[in-house]
Amino acid sequence: MSTVTAPVSRQPLIAPNFMRNKIFLGMSPRDYFKSLMTPGHMIAWAILAVGLPVTFQRFTGGLAAVTNLTDANPWGIWIGIDVLCGVALAAGGFTMATIVHIFGMKEYKALVRPAVLTGFLGYILVVVGLAFDLGRPWRLPYPMFVSLGTSSVMFEVGWCVALYLGCQFVEFLPPLFEWLDAKKLRAWAMKLALGATVMAVVLSTLHQSSLGALFLIAPGKLHPLWYSMYLPVFFIISAVSGGIGMVIIEASLAHRYFKKQTGHMSHRDLDKLILGLAKGGALVLFMYFWLKVIGIAHEHQWSLLFASGYGLWFLVEIVGFILTPAFIFMYAVRNLNATWARVAAVWTVAGLVLNRLNVATVALNYNAAERYFPHWKEIAVTITIFTVGVMIYEFIVNRMPILLQHPDYVGDDH
Secondary structure, eight states: OOOOOOOOOOOSSSSSHIIIIIIIIOOOOHHHHHHHHHHHHHHHHHHHHHHHHHHHHHHHOOGGOOOOSSSOOOOOHHIIIIIIIIHHHHTTTHHIIIIIIIIOOOOGGGGGHHHHHHHHHHHHHHHHHHHHHHHSSTTTTTTHSSSSTOOOHHHHHHHHHHHHHHHHHHHHHHHHHHHHTTTHHHHHHHHHHHHHHHHHHHHHHHHHHHHGGGGGGOOOEEEEEEEEHHHHHHHHHHHHHHHHHHHHHHHHHHHHHHHHHTTOHHHHHHHHHHHHHHHHHHHHHHHHHHHHHHHHHHHGGGGGGSSSSHHHHHHHIIIIIIIIIHHHHHHHHHTTOOOHHHHHHHOOOOOOHHHHHHHISSBBBOOSSSSSOOHHHHHHHHHHHHHHHHEEEEEHHTTTTSSSOOOGGGTTOO
């Protein structure tokens, strides 16, 4: 007598409930995609509509198809903005993690996860930007695994950035596992988080300063006002100031545009945290300014300040974008005015971007007959990378406990 075996039903690889609740925010796919038809998203899609074809052209036609880079000017805004600025502005992650987890200033705990997420995404996009800039991007890991040039600054930078990304991934695991309701994995990740934070601080200090040391090999190419033996120190201190500025900007924007996730924090509480960060911002910027002055004195470059347009431009940078926001931060703290602290934060970030562009493009090859000016497609790629980062940030924040605590872990000290 033969028996009939009932057909075995196959479970979908991804449960429909998971997709609906975790990905589509409890909506049907149709309703979810309709919810994306906002002015902000439409602008983002328009940017991608321009940037993605340029990306395709870059990786099929080479650098010459989309850039004004040459053998005389091999570095442009992809290095100046996408890499140097990206690394520096992502410093808010290690800055906030140090303040809270190492120095024990728990009142800033609410700002740690957003800063870590921004730093993590920032470093990923730095690697993406570097892939655009390299003629042969598939050889990106060569300095770490093939050509072990231990005497090269780039060898140290490559290893530090790679290891730092790993540390940030570990720091990002707790909210990821909370979102997935994986309590055992979350507990395991929490045990690793503190060690990863300490390691991240060490690695970030190394590679932030090493990016400045990279320009020490070009004393004849970088203008004397920007060339200094203190470049590694300048880079790490300016990164801390830029990181503080980015944390203030990010917290302010998140409180404005992600009200469902930030409703637990009042404007007064946020302003108090921002004014606390403003104290640190003022201190770091004043220190940075006087170190720049010491650098000029040590190199005996006073005569260059008024000898040409480069000298005046250098004064614009250090007085207009270092000293001025330092005073604005101080004014904000003295008058308990968080609005001015936000202004100073934007000013500080602009100053950091200006410095990195000056070092990487404006003051580099200053005496060369052939000067570099970016192609519009280079600018399009940079804007596209930034837009992708914002879209990923929005996607994660709308789903994971980044700006607010998971209800199962309220009161958790981590």
